[in-house]
Amino acid sequence: MSTATIDVHEAPAGSHVNYLNAKYGVKSWLLTTDHKRIALLYLVSITLMFFVGGFFAVLMRLHLIEPQGALVQPETYNKLFTMHGVIMVFFFLVPSIPATLGNFLVPMMIGARDLAFPRLNLLSWYIYVIGACFTLYAVISGGVDTGWTFYTPYSSSFSHTSVIPTALGVFITGFSSILTGLNFVVTIHKMRAPGLTWFRLPLFIWAIYATSIIFILGTPVIAITLFLLGLERLLHIGIFDPAIGGDPILFQHLFWFYSHPAVYIMILPGMGVMSELVTCFSRKKIFGYSFVAFSSLSIAIISFLVWGHHMFVTGQSIYAGLIFSVLSFMVAIPSAVKVFNWTATLYKGSISYDAPMLYALGFIGLFTMGGLTGLFLASLATDVHLNGTYFIVAHFHYIMVGGAVMAYLGGIHFWWPKITGRLYPDGWARFAALVIFVGFNLTFFPQFMLGYLGMPRRFAVYPAEFQVLNVMSSAGASILGIGYLIPLIYLTWSMRYGPAAGPNPWGAKGLEWTTPSPPPTENFEEIPVVTEDAYDYAHSTVTRG
Amino acid sequence: MTVHSAHPPGFAHQFEDMQQQREAGSLGMWVFLLTEIMFFGGLFAGYIIYRALYLPAFEIGSHLLEVQFGALNTAVLILSSLTMALAIHSAQVGKRRAQVWFLITTMILGAAFLAIKFTFEWHHDYVEHLVPGFGFIIRPEWGAAGQHVPMFFCFYFFMTGLHAIHMIIGIGLLTVLTVMAHRGRFAPEYYAPLEVSGLYWHFVDIIWIFLFPLLYLIGGRYIGGGH
Amino acid sequence: MSDHVVPVKLYIGIFVALLCLTALTTGVAYIDLGAFNTVAALAIAVVKMLLVVLFFMHVKYSGRLIQVFILAGVLFLAILVTFTLADELTRHWSPTPTGWGMIVPLLSRFF
Numbered sequence: 001m002s003t004a005t006i007d008v009h010e011a012p013a014g015s016h017v018n019y020l021n022a023k024y025g026v027k028s029w030l031l032t033t034d035h036k037r038i039a040l041l042y043l044v045s046i047t048l049m050f051f052v053g054g055f056f057a058v059l060m061r062l063h064l065i066e067p068q069g070a071l072v073q074p075e076t077y078n079k080l081f082t083m084h085g086v087i088m089v090f091f092f093l094v095p096s097i098p099a100t101l102g103n104f105l106v107p108m109m110i111g112a113r114d115l116a117f118p119r120l121n122l123l124s125w126y127i128y129v130i131g132a133c134f135t136l137y138a139v140i141s142g143g144v145d146t147g148w149t150f151y152t153p154y155s156s157s158f159s160h161t162s163v164i165p166t167a168l169g170v171f172i173t174g175f176s177s178i179l180t181g182l183n184f185v186v187t188i189h190k191m192r193a194p195g196l197t198w199f200r201l202p203l204f205i206w207a208i209y210a211t212s213i214i215f216i217l218g219t220p221v222i223a224i225t226l227f228l229l230g231l232e233r234l235l236h237i238g239i240f241d242p243a244i245g246g247d248p249i250l251f252q253h254l255f256w257f258y259s260h261p262a263v264y265i266m267i268l269p270g271m272g273v274m275s276e277l278v279t280c281f282s283r284k285k286i287f288g289y290s291f292v293a294f295s296s297l298s299i300a301i302i303s304f305l306v307w308g309h310h311m312f313v314t315g316q317s318i319y320a321g322l323i324f325s326v327l328s329f330m331v332a333i334p335s336a337v338k339v340f341n342w343t344a345t346l347y348k349g350s351i352s353y354d355a356p357m358l359y360a361l362g363f364i365g366l367f368t369m370g371g372l373t374g375l376f377l378a379s380l381a382t383d384v385h386l387n388g389t390y391f392i393v394a395h396f397h398y399i400m401v402g403g404a405v406m407a408y409l410g411g412i413h414f415w416w417p418k419i420t421g422r423l424y425p426d427g428w429a430r431f432a433a434l435v436i437f438v439g440f441n442l443t444f445f446p447q448f449m450l451g452y453l454g455m456p457r458r459f460a461v462y463p464a465e466f467q468v469l470n471v472m473s474s475a476g477a478s479i480l481g482i483g484y485l486i487p488l489i490y491l492t493w494s495m496r497y498g499p500a501a502g503p504n505p506w507g508a509k510g511l512e513w514t515t516p517s518p519p520p521t522e523n524f525e526e527i528p529v530v531t532e533d534a535y536d537y538a539h540s541t542v543t544r545g
Numbered sequence: 546m547t548v549h550s551a552h553p554p555g556f557a558h559q560f561e562d563m564q565q566q567r568e569a570g571s572l573g574m575w576v577f578l579l580t581e582i583m584f585f586g587g588l589f590a591g592y593i594i595y596r597a598l599y600l601p602a603f604e605i606g607s608h609l610l611e612v613q614f615g616a617l618n619t620a621v622l623i624l625s626s627l628t629m630a631l632a633i634h635s636a637q638v639g640k641r642r643a644q645v646w647f648l649i650t651t652m653i654l655g656a657a658f659l660a661i662k663f664t665f666e667w668h669h670d671y672v673e674h675l676v677p678g679f680g681f682i683i684r685p686e687w688g689a690a691g692q693h694v695p696m697f698f699c700f701y702f703f704m705t706g707l708h709a710i711h712m713i714i715g716i717g718l719l720t721v722l723t724v725m726a727h728r729g730r731f732a733p734e735y736y737a738p739l740e741v742s743g744l745y746w747h748f749v750d751i752i753w754i755f756l757f758p759l760l761y762l763i764g765g766r767y768i769g770g771g772h
Numbered sequence: 773m774s775d776h777v778v779p780v781k782l783y784i785g786i787f788v789a790l791l792c793l794t795a796l797t798t799g800v801a802y803i804d805l806g807a808f809n810t811v812a813a814l815a816i817a818v819v820k821m822l823l824v825v826l827f828f829m830h831v832k833y834s835g836r837l838i839q840v841f842i843l844a845g846v847l848f849l850a851i852l853v854t855f856t857l858a859d860e861l862t863r864h865w866s867p868t869p870t871g872w873g874m875i876v877p878l879l880s881r882f883f
Contacts, residue, residue, distance in 0.1 A: 107559075114559035116569040182576045189837065190569040191560070217848050220580045224587035231703070235678030238699060239591050244677070245599055245693040253856040254587055304851055308859065320859035527561070575838050582845035590853045594860050616798045620791060627787040630778075630828045637777045740830075747828045754820045757794075758813035762801040 018421065018518040033118035034521055039104035040419070041125050046096055047488070049132060052139075053087035054481065056080050061443075061477040067464045077460035078145035079161065085148025090170045091132055093404055094262060097269035098180060098215075099128070101411050102208050104419060106184055108512035108519065109202050111193025111528045116186040124179040131173030138162035138169065147458060149259070151314075152240040152251040156232040164233055167226040174219045174226075177265075181215025184208055193511070195530035199293070202510055202534050203286060206293045207272025210300035214261045214268075217304065222258035225251065249315050256307035264303040267367075267399060268296060270407030271338055274360055277410050278342045280508040281357035282349025285535035288341045295334035302331040312383045321380055328378035335371055339364060354506070355429035359410030362437045366402025370395055373448065388458075391451025397444045406436070409487065414508075416491065417501030421518040424494040428486060436483035442476025507544035509535055553734045567737055574741040578748045581711075585752055588707065592700045592759065599697075601690040604764030606697030609675060614665050615761040618658050619753060625654035626750045629743050636726070636736035644726040644739075651746065652719045655712055662709060667702075676702065701760055708756060711749045718742050776833040786827045793820050 019036045029037060060080050063071035072080065103121065107114050115121050138144055144166045146155040155163050188209050192201070229251070232238025240246045279286050286292055308316055308324030316324075342364060351357070373395040376382045386392065417423055446469040451457075455466045462470065504513040511528055512519075532539070553563060560566040596603045632647035667676075674682035677695045687694055722742055725731065731739055797816040805812060826832040831839065 112559065116559070117573060118557075118559060178580050182573060182580070185576055186569050186573045189572060190565055216576060216580050217583055217844070220584035221587045221852065224584050228587075228591075228703070237678045237681075237695065239595070239696065239703075243692075244695040244699070245595065245602070246696065247594075247598075247860065249859070250591060250594060250856070253852075253859065254590070257852050257856075304848055305855070308855065311859075315863075316859045317862040317865065319862040319865060320855070323855070323858060571834075572837065572841075575841055579841050579845040582849060586845075586849040586852060589849070590856060593853050594856055597857065598860065612798060612801075616794060619794045623787060623790045623794065626790075626824060626828050627783060630783050631780065634778065634780060634783065744829055747824050751821050751824055754824070755817050758797055758801075758817050762797065762809075762813050764809070 016516055017520060018516065019521045020421070020518050022521045031122070033114070033122055035103050035107055035115050035118065035121060036419070036519065036521075038121050038125055039100050039102075042095065042099040042103060042128070045125070045129060045132065046092055046100060049087055049091040050484075052136070053084050053092055054484065056084035056087070057477065058481060060084065061474040063460065064462070064470050065467075065474050067462050067467050067470075069460045072460070074460035075145065076143075078147075078458070079143035081458055082144045082147050083139055086135060086144065086166060086170065088400075089148055089262070089266075090173055091128075091135065093266040093400060094177060095128060095173075095180075096266075096404070096408050097273060097411060098184070098208060098211055098265075099124075099176075101204075101273065101408075101415060102184065102211075102269060103180070105415065105512055106187060106205065106208060107191070108515065108523055109205055109510060110188065110191060110196055111511050111524060111530065112187065112191040113522050113524065113527075115183045116191060117183050120179050121183055124176045124183070127179070128173050128176040131169045131171070131176065133169070134165050134172060135169030138165035141165065149255060150226070150229060150251075151255075152229065152232070152248045153242070156229055156238065156240055156251075157236075164230050167230050171223050171226045171230075174223045177215045178219050178223075181212035181219075184212040185216065188212075193528050193530055199290065200530055200533050201293075202272075203275035203289070203292050203296070204269075204272035206296045207268045207275070210296040211265050211268045211272075213297075213300045214265050214303065218258040218261040218265075221254060222262075225254040225258070228254075249311065252311050252314060252316075253307070256310045257304070260307040260310065261300070261303040263396070263399070264299055266404050268299060270363065270404045270411075271296065271335075273407045273411035273414070274338075274342060274363055276508075276510070277356050277360040277414055278345050279535040279537065280414070280506055281354060281360065282346050282351050283507075283537045283540075284345055284349040285533070285537055286341065287344035287347075288337075289534065291337055292341050295337045298334040299331065302327070302334070306331050306378075309378055309383070312380055313387045325378055325380045329375065332371060332375055332378070335367075339368055339371075353430070354413075355424075355426065355433050356410045356414035356506075358430055358433040358437075359406045359413065362433070363403055363406045363410065366398050366406065366440070370398030370400075370403060373398065386451060388456055389451035390447040390455050390457055393457050394444045394447035394451060397447070402440055402444070406440075409433075409436070412491070413487075414506065415512075416494070417505045418512060418515075418517050418519070420495055420498075421501050421516075422494045422498030423501045423505065424490050424498055428490045432483055432486035432490075435486065436480060439476050439478075439480030439483045443473050443480050444476070446470070446473045446476070504542060505544060507540075507542045509537060509540060509542065513542070554730070555735045555737070563735070570737045570741055571744075574744045578744060581748060585704075585707065588700065588704050589755070589759075592704065595693075595696050595700070596763070599690065599693040600764070602687075602693035603697045605687050605690060606694050606701065607761060607763035609670075609673075610701070610761050611666065611669075612761050614661055615757050618661050619757045621654050621658045621661070622750045622753050625651045625658070626747050628654065629746045632726075633736065633739050633743050636731040636739050637733055639733050641726065641729055641731075644731060645723060648719055648723040648726055652716050652723070655716045655719070659709060659712055662705065667705075670698075704756055704760070708749065708752055711752070715742075715746050715749055718745065776830065778827065778830070778833075782827065786823050790820055790823055793823075 019034055029041065032038060059071060060077070063069050063077060063080070069077065103115070141162050144159070144161045144163055146159050146161070146163060150163070150167065188205060228239060232240055237244065238246065240248055240251045242248065275286055275292060306324055306328040308320055309328045312321050373391070377386060377392065377395060413424070413429055450466055450469050453466065455462050501517045503516050511530070514528065515523060556563060557566055560569065628647045628651045632644050632651065635643035635647055670676055671679060674680050675698055677699050681695050681698070683691045683694065685691070719742070722739060725738065793816050797813055800812050800816075801809065825842070831842070
C-alpha cells in the first residue's frame with residue numbers, strides 16, 4: 001500500500017510536524033543532514049550568488065549604453081565580464097537545479113528517506129560556501145580580468161589580478177559538485193523503492209543521473225587544470241609555459257574538456273524539470289518516455305566528444321576542428337529529440353497556463369532558438385566569422401537564461417508548495433513570467449544581430465553604428481532584472497503569508513506529491529511500493545487541490 | 546517496519562538494511578575512485594602529449610631519475626597493498642589484533658615510501674638543480690633537447706607530488722581506522738570502512754604502478770644509450 | 773563489494789606475482805627493444821593493475837555495475853588523450869592536401 005498521507009486542507013499551514021518545524025535553531029540548520037534542509041541552504045546561497053553575478057551584468061549593460069563606454073574603464077570592464085561569468089557559471093548555473101531541486105526531490109521521487117550519504121551532502125554545501133567565499137574575496141580584492149575561461153598565458157603569466165583566489169574558489173566548489181554527483185548516482189542505483197524500475201522513474205531522475213555522470217567524469221579535469229594554472233602562476237614555470245615547450249592550447253583542451261560538458265550540466269536538469277512540467281500541465285504522459293530517457297544519457301556521453309568547437313580559431317589544427325565539428329552536429333540530435341517529444345506531449349493535451357507552464361512553454365521556444373544557433377557555431381566556416389562576437393553571447397544566453405534559468409524558475413514555482421507548504425500569488429507569478437520572457441528577448445535578440453554584424457564580445461567599446469541595438473539590449477536587461485526581483489518578493493512573502501498548500505495542488509503524478517506539504521523529515525512513513533509507470537495521467541484519479 | 550534493535554552497529558537509517566548500506570558504500574567509493582582517475586588523468590594526458598612532442602627531452606629527464614629508488618618504492622607499495630588486504634581479511638575472520646597489526650604495518654610502509662621519495666629522491670633532485678622553479682639549471686650536455694627537460698621534471702614533481710598528497714591522506718585514514726580497529730569496531734558483520742579505505746589505498750598503489758614505468762623507464766636504460 | 777573471503781594464500785600469490793612483474797619491467801628496460809620497450813612497460817603495468825583490481829580490490833567477485841564504472845573512467849580518459857593528441861600531432865600538417873586529399877580541390881574545379 002502507498003503512504004499514509006495527512007489531510008492538511010483544513011489545518012493551518014505547516015501545523016503538522018514537518019522537516020521545517022521539526023527542530024528550531026541555527027545549529028539545527030547548519031548541522032542538518034536532512035536533504036530537504038540542505039536543499040534550502042543551497043537555495044539561499046545560490047540565490048545570493050545569482051544576484052551578485054547579476055549585479056555585474058547590470059553594470060556591464062549600463063556601461064554599454066555608450067559606444068565609448070558609459071561607466072567604467074576598460075580594465076574594469078574586463079573584470080566585470082569575468083566576474084559575471086565565473087559567478088554565474090560556477091556558483092549559480094552548475095549547482096542551481098541539482099543542488100536545490102535535485103537535493104530536495106531525488107530521495108522523494110524514488111521513495112527513499114534521504115540520499116545515500118547525508119553527511120557528505122552537508123559537506124558538499126560547506127565546500128560550496130567556502131569556495132564561494134574565496135571567489136567573493138577575489139571580487140572585493142580587485143577582481144579578475146582573464147575571462148571566466150582563464151586562458152593562458154595571460155592568466156598564468158601576465159594578469160595582475162586575483163587569479164589564484166578565484167581559481168582556488170572554483171577548484172574548491174568543484175568538489176561540491178563532485179560529491180553531489182556521487183551522492184545522486186549511488187542513491188539512484190541503490191535506493192529506489194520496491195517496484196520502481198529504471199523505466200518507471202520520473203524523467204527528472206534520468207536527467208539528474210545523466211548530469212551526475214558529467215559531474216563525476218568532467219569536474220575533476222577542470223580541478224587539476226586550475227590547480228596546474230595556480231602552480232604555474234606561483235612557480236613562474238609550468239606545463240603551459242612556452243619557454244619550456246608548453247602549449248597554451250593544451251590548457252584550452254583541458255579546460256574545455258570539462259567546460260563543454262559543464263554546459264550540459266547546466267541544461268540537462270532543466271530538461272528534466274521540463275518533462276515534469278509539460279506532463280503535469282497537459283495532463284498527459286510523456287510522448288516517447290524511453291527516447292527522452294536515453295536522450296539524457298546520450299547528451300551526457302556525446303557532450304564529452306565536442307569540446308574542440310570552442311577552439312576552432314584559437315590555434316587548434318584544422319583536422320581536429322573537422323572532427324569536433326562533425327561531432328558537435330551529432331550532439332544536437334538528442335536535444336532535438338527532447339523538444340519533439342515535449343511538443344508531442346502537448347499535442348491534444350489538456351493544457352493549463354499556470355506559472356510553471358508559462359516558464360516551460362518559454363523554455364521550448366527559447367531553448368530551440370539557442371540550440372539551433374549552436375549549429376551555426378558548430379559549422380567551421382561560419383564559426384570563423386561568428387566566434388568572438390555577440391552571436392556567441394546571445395547563443396549561450398538563450399540556452400542558459402532562456403532555457404536553464406526559465407526551467408529553474410518553473411521548477412521552483414512548481415515544487416514551491418511542496419517545499420514550503422505555501423501557495424504563492426498566482427497572478428503575480430504569471431505576470432513575472434511574462435515580464436521575464438519579454439525582458440529576456442529584448443536583451444538578447446539584438447545581440448544575435450550585433451554578433452552577425454560583427455560586434456566583438458569582451459570589448460569595453462564598440463563602433464557607434466551598433467549603439468541602437470546595444471541600448472535596446474540594455475533596456476531589455478533592466479526589464480529582465482525587474483522580472484527577476486518580482487518572484488524574489490512574492491516567494492519570500494508567501495513563506496509567511498501564503499495560504500496553506502495541500503499535498504498535491506497541481507494534481508501531479510509522482511511520489512513526492514503523495515506526501516504532506518511540507519513533508520515530514522523522514523519523507524515517507526512507510527516506503528511506498530510502486531506499481532505504475534511515470535506520468536500515468538490517463539488512469540489518474542488525482543485532481544488539483 | 547524495520548526492527549532497529551536487530552541492526553548491527555554502524556547502521557545508517559536512510560537505508561533499508563545493512564546489505565543496501567554496504568552496496569551503497571562500496572559503489573560510493575568506486576565512483577569516488579572514478580573521479581580520481583579523471584583527476585590524475587588530466588596530468589597523465591598532459592604527460593602523454595608532451596612525451597609525444599619532446600621524447601628526447603623526456604628520455605634525458607627519465608635517465609636522471611634513480612631507478613633503484615623507484616623500483617624499491619614500487620615494492621614497498623605493493624607490500625603495503627598486501628598488508629591492507631590482509632587487514633581486511635583479518636576483520637572478515639574476526640581477528641582483532643591481526644587487523645591492528647596489519648593496519649599499522651601498512652601505515653609504516655606508506656611512511657617509508659614517502660621517506661624514500663622525499664629524502665633520497667626529491668632532496669637529491671633539489672641539490673642537483675633539477676626542480677623547476679627552484680633553481681633549475683639546464684645542462685649543456687643535454688644539447689638541443691635541453692630547453693624541454695624542465696617540462697619532464699614539471700610532470701615528475703607534479704605527478705609524484707599529487708600521488709604523495711594522496712598517500713598522506715591515506716595514512717591519515719589508516720590512523721583513524723587503526724584506532725577504530727583497536728577499539729573492536731570491526732567484525733565479520735561490519736567492516737565496511739576498512740573495505741572502502743582499502744579500495745582507496747589500492748587505487749593509490751595502482752597510480753604508482755603506472756607512474757613508475759612512465760617516469761623512470763622511458764626510452765630504456767640499456768647499455769649503449771637510448772634511441 | 774562482496775562477503776567473499778579471499779584465502780590468504782591467494783593474496784600472497786598475487787603479491788609475489790606483482791613483485792616479479794616489477795622486476796620484469798625494470799629488467800626489460802635494460803634491453804634494447806626499440807619502440808617495443810614502451811609497449812612492454814605499459815603492458816606489464818596493465819597486468820599489475822588488473823591483478824590489484826581483480827583480487828586486492830575484489831572486483832573479480834563484484835557485480836557488473838562496478839566494472840562498468842571502471843571502464844567508463846578508462847574510456848573517458850582515453851577520449852581526453854586521443855582527441856587532444858589529434859590536435860597536437862596534426863598542428864603542422866600541410867594545409868594543402870596531397871595524395872588522395874587532392875581529389876576534393878580537383879573535383880571542385882569541374883563542378
